[in-house]
Amino acid sequence: MKDDAPTPLDPPPRATVAGTPTIRDVARLANVSIGTASKALNAGGRLSAETREKVQQVAREIGYRPNDLAQSLHRAKSRTIGIISNDSFGRFTFPIVEALEERLAAEGIAVFMCNATDDPERERQHLDQLLGKRIDGLVVTARRADKRPSIGPLPDGLPVIYVFSQADDPHALSLLPDDEGGAVLAVSHLASLGRTRIAHLTGPEHFEAVRLRQSGYRSALAAAGLQEIEGFYRSGVWSEAWGREAVASLFAKPERPDAIFCGNDQIARGALDTLREMGISVPGDVAVVGFDNWDVMTLAARPPLSSIDMNLKALGREAGNSLINMIGGGKLGGVQRRPCSLVVRQSSGA
Amino acid sequence: MKDDAPTPLDPPPRATVAGTPTIRDVARLANVSIGTASKALNAGGRLSAETREKVQQVAREIGYRPNDLAQSLHRAKSRTIGIISNDSFGRFTFPIVEALEERLAAEGIAVFMCNATDDPERERQHLDQLLGKRIDGLVVTARRADKRPSIGPLPDGLPVIYVFSQADDPHALSLLPDDEGGAVLAVSHLASLGRTRIAHLTGPEHFEAVRLRQSGYRSALAAAGLQEIEGFYRSGVWSEAWGREAVASLFAKPERPDAIFCGNDQIARGALDTLREMGISVPGDVAVVGFDNWDVMTLAARPPLSSIDMNLKALGREAGNSLINMIGGGKLGGVQRRPCSLVVRQSSGA
DNA sequence: TTGAAAGCGCTAACAA
DNA sequence: TTGTTAGCGCTTTCAA
Numbered sequence: 001m002k003d004d005a006p007t008p009l010d011p012p013p014r015a016t017v018a019g020t021p022t023i024r025d026v027a028r029l030a031n032v033s034i035g036t037a038s039k040a041l042n043a044g045g046r047l048s049a050e051t052r053e054k055v056q057q058v059a060r061e062i063g064y065r066p067n068d069l070a071q072s073l074h075r076a077k078s079r080t081i082g083i084i085s086n087d088s089f090g091r092f093t094f095p096i097v098e099a100l101e102e103r104l105a106a107e108g109i110a111v112f113m114c115n116a117t118d119d120p121e122r123e124r125q126h127l128d129q130l131l132g133k134r135i136d137g138l139v140v141t142a143r144r145a146d147k148r149p150s151i152g153p154l155p156d157g158l159p160v161i162y163v164f165s166q167a168d169d170p171h172a173l174s175l176l177p178d179d180e181g182g183a184v185l186a187v188s189h190l191a192s193l194g195r196t197r198i199a200h201l202t203g204p205e206h207f208e209a210v211r212l213r214q215s216g217y218r219s220a221l222a223a224a225g226l227q228e229i230e231g232f233y234r235s236g237v238w239s240e241a242w243g244r245e246a247v248a249s250l251f252a253k254p255e256r257p258d259a260i261f262c263g264n265d266q267i268a269r270g271a272l273d274t275l276r277e278m279g280i281s282v283p284g285d286v287a288v289v290g291f292d293n294w295d296v297m298t299l300a301a302r303p304p305l306s307s308i309d310m311n312l313k314a315l316g317r318e319a320g321n322s323l324i325n326m327i328g329g330g331k332l333g334g335v336q337r338r339p340c341s342l343v344v345r346q347s348s349g350a
Numbered sequence: 351m352k353d354d355a356p357t358p359l360d361p362p363p364r365a366t367v368a369g370t371p372t373i374r375d376v377a378r379l380a381n382v383s384i385g386t387a388s389k390a391l392n393a394g395g396r397l398s399a400e401t402r403e404k405v406q407q408v409a410r411e412i413g414y415r416p417n418d419l420a421q422s423l424h425r426a427k428s429r430t431i432g433i434i435s436n437d438s439f440g441r442f443t444f445p446i447v448e449a450l451e452e453r454l455a456a457e458g459i460a461v462f463m464c465n466a467t468d469d470p471e472r473e474r475q476h477l478d479q480l481l482g483k484r485i486d487g488l489v490v491t492a493r494r495a496d497k498r499p500s501i502g503p504l505p506d507g508l509p510v511i512y513v514f515s516q517a518d519d520p521h522a523l524s525l526l527p528d529d530e531g532g533a534v535l536a537v538s539h540l541a542s543l544g545r546t547r548i549a550h551l552t553g554p555e556h557f558e559a560v561r562l563r564q565s566g567y568r569s570a571l572a573a574a575g576l577q578e579i580e581g582f583y584r585s586g587v588w589s590e591a592w593g594r595e596a597v598a599s600l601f602a603k604p605e606r607p608d609a610i611f612c613g614n615d616q617i618a619r620g621a622l623d624t625l626r627e628m629g630i631s632v633p634g635d636v637a638v639v640g641f642d643n644w645d646v647m648t649l650a651a652r653p654p655l656s657s658i659d660m661n662l663k664a665l666g667r668e669a670g671n672s673l674i675n676m677i678g679g680g681k682l683g684g685v686q687r688r689p690c691s692l693v694v695r696q697s698s699g700a
Numbered sequence: 701t702t703g704a705a706a707g708c709g710c711t712a713a714c715a716a
Numbered sequence: 717t718t719g720t721t722a723g724c725g726c727t728t729t730c731a732a
Contacts, residue, residue, distance in 0.1 A: 020484075020505055022725055033703045038727060048701060063505075068482040069428060070725035072419050073708045080483070094444070101465055105472075110479055113463040115451055122455075129460055132418035133430070134370075155370055155413075240650040266650070296646070300590040300616070372709055383719045388711060398717060420709035423724045 021062045030058040082112040082130035087143035096316035103320030159326030163319045174335040177310035182340030183216025186289040191224035195259035199232040202263025243270020265290035265297035287348040303346035380408040432462040432480035437493035446666035453670030509676035513669045524685040527660035532690030533566025536639040541574035545609035549582040552613025593620025615640035615647035637698040653696035
């Protein structure tokens, strides 16, 4: 409408600025005040459509990108959280962290990852750094045998969640898989198959998970009206070698199991290998269920291994939700256990 | 020296402040200017010892912690970098990221982790977020079959490193394991054992790593004066099942290998299992070497598996060093491959 | 509808 | 030796 077509006399507006452009640059090039520019870029505030358009146009041209650090200073929220892992991130923490990150990214929250490998000094350093960066929340995760001391000291009101890990502070929010329930799932599945002599081969007892799964094993046996047979529960280590060894010794005795529930998939795989080599048919003679549902094991096993899935991604997603909730002011706490699920494959197939 | 012992009349200084204390609070409580407080806390600047001490004392008391966001605004460096992974983080990326994080943490640099799972849209969103947070550098990592398009657009001068991944931009710095060299290591090791009929079972050829390892296999055979025997190279998938299948068919023919170099440890493990079941002795009749040196496989295998280690932690550490260098103004570029190493275990033992 | 100015928390240059 | 002040890039009153 207006005569604002460029003429040969108009020096073309400088379309670039040295360094990363700031809102000041946008304002200058658009011939408006810096406050106006801000309004124009923030969708809010009343402004003439043309000014807004002009400002946005300039911003686009020079590749303006708001400085989130400066914004943070203002809103007293950094849109940033920290994750401290005490196990170096591994097979278990990983799906959790992945889901958590995905959930938070959707909310515009970025995630700092720190690995403290169970070294309290490194943990302190990481925490220092994170607090300096004014994180809005903190997630602590680990593969730990037992409760850990609470992390801290922390500024009042900083949301903290322990996932796959548990603080000794009972008020802290801990999100964990329901190990006991998972064991019940496995054992009652085996019982429902008509198995009556169900063994349990598992890892070291200093893992709380081992104790909980044992307890699930026992209560499921009882619920099914079965006896726990002497010597059918064996605690060892988390390896295939132990699974092989345990099965060999278990089946050397006259009274043999007709089902085995294993504390993890590696033990289960060792068990399967030895059973096959002994000529014992699976699931014909013996049905086997593992724990973790780790595809590397379950799918390579012969036959493919039924297993309990801890639903770690769901756990991570929920941790994300809870954290968002707490950052928004919600008060959450206590130890919460989330259900596992059973994945049936051939090793306990019909 | 001075009479500044607290008297009953002195109201005790308020030791806390509402919210996170700022340097302003420190200054007020210490009765100095805010500039002085800053100097006192920063070790730099000339200041009387007592003022400095007093300020630091107050800071400690009220739990003052400098706001890194505010500092960043000033120094135009956020002491923050981003990692974008396109493979969801897995077995391979993990050691890299872990070592990288450790190296950078030592430098006071925190790491944002983003998972884009090969979705360009999510990658763009993550990148946007990271650039908004004014990261000082970017690491791109992936488990990819092939070169990826360069990430971007990026502000001029932002250091970027591709680790375990390669951009199609030849100027970009890529850090990769020397797959070809690793294969040479494996095959010449087997040759040095006196093996002359060496097979190579590997993954899908759309992986560049597969093609490179094949090439290493061939050049090492040639270097040892050996022939590649027809049918001894087989490309399939990265699974144990494929390892089992390939060995079964390979050994069904009259001309049998006396050694197998496998493209990963899973294939190798499948191979070992089938060899054992066929009654072929390892390493007596056939020596086997895998690739990845993944303990879950190498140690559980029977016999324990020799393997090529890509030294991913070293790769991560080096990526950290390079990034620090580039952030400091260094110019680095090009595709750099780092040596693998051979870990001998029983499957190719003496 | 737009501009001016104060301030988020901190640092650094300059005065006192 | 210490205080004052002007920013870093942005948002948000409050005036014009």
